[in-house]
Amino acid sequence: MSASMLYCGKVYISGARNKPALESIERAAKMFPDTAIVNKFDDETYNRVCYTLVSKSTDSLKNAVFSMFNAAYEAVDFDQHSGTHPRLGVVDHVCFHPLGSTSVQQVALIARALAKDVGSILKVPCYTYGAAHKDQRLLDAVRRELGYFKPNVTGQQWSGGLESEVLPLEPDEGPTQVVKAKGVVVIGASGWVVNYNAPVFCKDIGVVRRIARRVSGRGGGLASVQSIALVHDDVIEVACNLVEPSLVGVDQVQGAVEQLGAEAGVTVGKGYFTDLSPDDIIQTYFKMISSGQ
Template identity: 35%
Template sequence: MSLRASSRLLLGCHVYTSEGRDARVIASLRDACAAQRGVVLASSFVDAPYHRSSYTLVSGSAEALAAAVVNVSRAALAAIDLSAHDASHPRLGAVDHISCHPVPEDLGWGREDIGKSSGGGSSQNSNSGNSSCSDGAAAERTASAAAAGPSGREEDAAALRAAASLARDIGGRLSSGRGALPVYLYGAAHPRGRRLADIRRSLGYFGATDAARHAWRGALAGSGDLSPFPPDLGPCAADARSGVLTLGAAPWIVNFNVPMETGDMAAARRVARAVSERGGGLSGVEAMALAHSPGVIEAVLQAIAAAAAREGLAPPRPGGAYVIGKLPGEVAAAARGAGL
């Protein structure tokens, strides 16, 4: 896997927001993404049923990329009221998740390979007077130990450390000042390499569902007190309008959806669990079944055909699986096309 589009390391950030229906807000977020010089909005993805949108920004400058991510995040926080949000996709914040990555040129497989086989990659009002219940300095001092890349190559490890430093910079800015967010770090940005799924599980991300209509009610309802599971950065209380932010660094992650033509949510969840690492399936795969539209449940997973058959479900439609956003080679090409 090549990590460099040129002699200069490219870094990318995926910013996931809890807005997928208001065209005016979505346009304003795209404009905010494009406002920073030296940063390219490589792709955006809007999912109205999930009421969610994502934006992939890339740059050869960590400083410029951090500024762009903070800019679009603050625009989203000003425009989105999480307390009025209603959708089937889980979320923890108005700006729900930011992930930082080195941008590889090649994963060894492409968009045309999705759905052909079972293998491949896998994939979610405070003020400055509020007290913090975290030690950002401790995270800064020790996170380098968690930033070694899985390949063991020094180039890969150095690139991942750069992504981790970028994530901590973004987290420091968004967790302080007016409108400070509680920030939970994961992956190489966290001192012990904590997993994103573990944060989400601790905050009720996977469990707060209205089963009658497959709608996610919100795991942070109530007082917003986060002291039982304090954030790494920022205030210990979640504002109902903005929620919390999960933020981390990892090797590039591909998110994709596989439509399953069934209304049996319980069966779809069993399929998702069967192919996930947590359920004894494929290493590195995280999967979740969600109601997307009537009669269609989407599972962000792979290798589902055999598990679906065991549940008596029809296999996914040929060509039905789709990537959310762009693959890293496409992102690198967009960056090169913009002169980065």
């Protein structure tokens, strides 16, 4: 089969500890046979899960993701959520990426259609970014305005719903007030983004925050790299988004974290990916479709 026209969606949900909820969400996606969950990355410390879905049909992919939204809102109460990873809602973030010869503009149409449905039918405030937004605004810009990067309780935890029902930034779709049990969602479209986390064996969050900032393009480090320091069990991870992985790769990110760690007198471990590569995703999809999974 040709991989010339495939569409990918990553769905990030705030909840990795509630197994019955995840089973319900996964069943919802499997109602659409042209779409497959090709990867699942869940982390109980972060209390966050990412599903990578692929389809040869834009309608099937959009409907599968919408069905996951519906199941998630029924099974998860955002006001009761807590974890060491920042989040804005039960379904925190959805990003669509082109695979093969598919264009970013094509997946942007899926993102905008999904945002419209989630806002109008499920009554959840939706913010768009990247190619799905008229001004091509960046994901981290939306998150920054909504207070995403600031823990709201002690111990570097994000806990409960948004503090105010009145949103500081007007959503692109949906109501202007938020229901705490659901939160809000950010939906976008872009080229491929690599998620890579490097562990730092240090208990001082301030030290690792300085490393994370200096690694990032925003902090004068590697262009097109976004990074944040997150507590994860016995280490603190420098969690990175590589927005242009063909220009700045994981070897450069790993090397930068190690160099900055050495300057700060802390040990840095080998990082890890949270998803498959685009080629592996395509191969996995076709294997699943051919086997009827």
